[in-house]
Amino acid sequence: xxxxxxxxxxxxxxxxxxxxxxxxxxxxxxxxxxxxxxxxxxxxxxxxxxxxxxxxxxxxxxxxxxxxxxxxxxxxxxxxxxxxxxxxxxxxxxxxxxxxxxxxxxxxxxxxxxxx
Numbered sequence: 257x258x259x260x261x262x263x264x265x266x267x268x269x270x271x272x273x274x275x276x277x278x279x280x281x282x283x284x285x286x287x288x289x290x291x292x293x294x295x296x297x298x299x300x301x302x303x304x305x306x307x308x309x310x311x312x313x314x315x316x317x318x319x320x321x322x323x324x325x326x327x328x329x330x331x332x333x334x335x336x337x338x339x340x341x342x343x344x345x346x347x348x349x350x351x352x353x354x355x356x357x358x359x360x361x362x363x364x365x366x367x368x369x370x371x372x
């Protein structure tokens with residue numbers, strides 16, 4: 257019982273002590289705006305396509321699954337305009353869903369990454 261109590265005290269002390277080697281996360285300055293949209297009331301596809309058309313340097317996408325041909329076409333158009341376009345998709349969904357836009361994006365030169 258005393259050993260368990262000592263282990264508990266050591267654990268509590270370790271958890272309450274500040275981490276000496278941990279650094280604060282970096283603070284990044286940002287510019288721009290944020291727009292909230294909610295399906296099904298807002299036309300999410302149109303909002304995304306409009307944002308992609310306005311992009312000037314880089315487009316970074318993280319999606320569980322990407323099947324929209326219109327959004328994929330907008331991503332490819334951004335790539336053709338010279339933007340750095342990168343997409344991160346879920347590996348399991350790529351295996352399960354045959355209508356993924358990943359092959360078309362990769363074929364157009366978009367960097368497609370898969371998270372396993």
